[in-house]
Amino acid sequence: MEKIKTKRERVKFASDNVAGACPEVLEAILKANDGDRAPYGDDEISKNLQDKFSEIFEKEVIVFPTSSGTAANALALSTMTPSFGNIYCHKLSHINVDECGAPEFYTGGAKLVNLNGVNGKITAEELNKSISGKGVVHHTQPSSVSITQLCETGEAYELDEIKKISEIAHNHKLNMHMDGARFANALVSLDCSPAEMTWKSGIDVLSFGATKNGCLAAEAIIFFKPELVGNLPFLMKRAGHLLSKMSFVSAQLDAYITNEVWLRNAKHANAMGKN
Amino acid sequence: MEKIKTKRERVKFASDNVAGACPEVLEAILKANDGDRAPYGDDEISKNLQDKFSEIFEKEVIVFPTSSGTAANALALSTMTPSFGNIYCHKLSHINVDECGAPEFYTGGAKLVNLNGVNGKITAEELNKSISGKGVVHHTQPSSVSITQLCETGEAYELDEIKKISEIAHNHKLNMHMDGARFANALVSLDCSPAEMTWKSGIDVLSFGATKNGCLAAEAIIFFKPELVGNLPFLMKRAGHLLSKMSFVSAQLDAYITNEVWLRNAKHANAMGKN
């Protein structure tokens, strides 16, 4: 079972947007550039990501590479939230504070319901109290929950915290999203498996961040429930996030998750952040 | 004055989305990766683009780098078209046919008015006849015109064709957009200056394409009229198109427009396309 720790320290991440890419990722870009590649994600590197991520997550997942974390979050949320829906999130969450209303843009006007939480993390109890109005036509409709891992204060949600939140969400038929901009840092910090930190704890869709941990511009939207994919391919294209030379994004992700590069980078970053 | 040519041949571009980046661009990415860079376009490479593009266009321009041509088009059009606006374009245009409704998404529902044109190019006459309903509350409002250079059939608009179309547009107080996904190819084909093919012929905003001509993922929205920029920075961020490590997009553009790399690439591509 998952190993729960107490007294985990917060990690500071001042520099993760200013540093460049790690050597393995750069090399992969150069290599991907060698020879013609089918455009729009139909290349072999992109296609192989499905299997590689499925292996990492110990489950068949559906993966959409993208070059922006804000886009990954907003696109993911738009598959699980109608225009008249509520997204429950921490008041300090990146989607609420730092994306200039991207979730609202992509969903067509959903409402981000702000939770106060504790230490930057929402709690199952507060979430449960906040969900109301289901089925009443005057109210925006409870639709999804989004948590950030690591959260905005640098703390990680423990596995049982995620499970409790997911349980409340699913009891109310809401979908669970994880903004994993610093997914690897959290994983290393919790010392658990990717599966344990996501679908085994009730996460339905993950924004898998890589840019802040060694890539130039590479993120992935990962679906643990294929039925939630919905119209995502059209929404992505329509938003200008289906790059023609998608293989160079996929190549970054491929190098990132190969030979534990991502975990090594995260361990290093966490160690630096604690000093 | 501009040199007008007759009987220009169409250029075929089957492969420009499948080929990789040219060596200068790759080298620039590697170099940009060397050392920390301010995020979100506040780095020196990005800032210097303003001057470099201004020099190329013989006019002070405002430049927004982006990694997607569809996004460049849709963002540009959203600054010059309200949600109830008409965008006049060729029925075969990329914005109408191949972007899954991106202009509609970014404008909040504008209408793309399809013109039949001749040989893939719209004509000033047909445009003039199509503009109607201005000020009448029941009708969507004429707002902007978009032409593709090279157009979708591979032909280039001659300078006097652009001028006539722009004149009609401006007479009706519409803004002129050029989708320059193959801007360099057109420039080489017309053998004129960037200024002549754009603002000197009445273009207000340009989607400057580079991905199809030697970059990995780099385009630029170029404003010849600063007053049209409007809220673009917020709209870009909100759409997930303000990349944190924007410097690596800017570095591609920088290498692309330095030492005539772009023109050399285009000359080569045009020569290949004619065979």
Place this chain on the structure above:
Amino acid sequence: MEKIKTKRERVKFASDNVAGACPEVLEAILKANDGDRAPYGDDEISKNLQDKFSEIFEKEVIVFPTSSGTAANALALSTMTPSFGNIYCHKLSHINVDECGAPEFYTGGAKLVNLNGVNGKITAEELNKSISGKGVVHHTQPSSVSITQLCETGEAYELDEIKKISEIAHNHKLNMHMDGARFANALVSLDCSPAEMTWKSGIDVLSFGATKNGCLAAEAIIFFKPELVGNLPFLMKRAGHLLSKMSFVSAQLDAYITNEVWLRNAKHANAMGKN
């Protein structure tokens, strides 16, 4: 079977927006005002409309009263067209020309594909040729077809014309919408039953117009397929089209369809229009 006529004359309708309501409708408003009524359509008059319209259409239908024809059309289309969808319609259609982009607003940016048609009516053949791109992520997706009955030139679609169009639509898995702003005039002109002119000919959702034919401000969205209702109640509320005193709209509709008031009004109008 349906009676098909030839050489039907066009009807002119210059005055149907300027005339007032008929006596029966006014009387119903006064009567509805007598005593308290449950708000937001939970009153008895509104509830009874379900049965009354079901009787008229010889099928159990789901009815949403509204006070605007533009809203009825746009709301109906938004239940059958995603933001990246195509709505096939005549180039002269009211939804395309006279509603200031309401369908685009309500769908979140769908594309109205203009058909040239013959005499103001689209044809099954042209529709069939126009539908393409299904499943291809670069293209907006064929989603729905809208015809206006009477159409904008004053002509009525014959029953077999509607059937052929619906057959093409359904073969391609598109939904059929009828803008029945002048539904009663068409019905009287064709001398057929409401059922024959709608669901028996393949119509899935109807904008049932009453304002132009004797009401003050009363229309109804009528679903012949309950599975298409989707999230309409929330979309209506969200658009400000769920009036608190909805009973006074319902009262108009109730009086309008009682004792053949609507058919009598339409017969009179058609007779006047032919002179």
Place this chain on the structure above:
Amino acid sequence: MEKIKTKRERVKFASDNVAGACPEVLEAILKANDGDRAPYGDDEISKNLQDKFSEIFEKEVIVFPTSSGTAANALALSTMTPSFGNIYCHKLSHINVDECGAPEFYTGGAKLVNLNGVNGKITAEELNKSISGKGVVHHTQPSSVSITQLCETGEAYELDEIKKISEIAHNHKLNMHMDGARFANALVSLDCSPAEMTWKSGIDVLSFGATKNGCLAAEAIIFFKPELVGNLPFLMKRAGHLLSKMSFVSAQLDAYITNEVWLRNAKHANAMGKN
């Protein structure tokens, strides 16, 4: 100067959506129906409203009649809030809780920033603390403030409270909106003039409610600053809120504000509510 009162009691309004219209309003509808009227608000009754409301408000105002309070609020807010804007409002406010996200829909995804307030009313102090992030591209932009008069708990904002809130808003270049669903009740309760309760206290745009106080379905969006009208006529049409027979809405408003009908109704309602 304004008369400030203390210890005003809350008013309960259980029944104002279920009661019918008052006799004067009904009579006006009947009278408006007598004879042809220009459609879409070009009739004499609608046009005269501009003068009548200007007289009432002691200032030249611009008036848009509408049949829905939710639409009046959302349309008003959409003229003063961009898609990436913040609307500051009480957490219990009707626009936040009871309109199923109408402001988000009409603005294209603005964010309603919830204030805790005191006794159902926001305070200038809390507003001032909440406004931040102006000009920073990552954050949604402070754009407008909306207060409800009477507020959702039944209390009225005192004139000096409105003035202090408006001062903060205007200092930050935000626009002030008043949701006056129960405007008349508040006016009677404060015993001040319409001008004092609105533009003289800093209100820029008012949703003037009439449905809850004697009309069937009649509200008005009233602009005290003509420059804020912007594109409202197009947005209204596009939303299906420009009724063809607008004269019957205007007739209700006309009767409502003539001979102090509205004030008499409100006095009666307030007296009943206090028992």
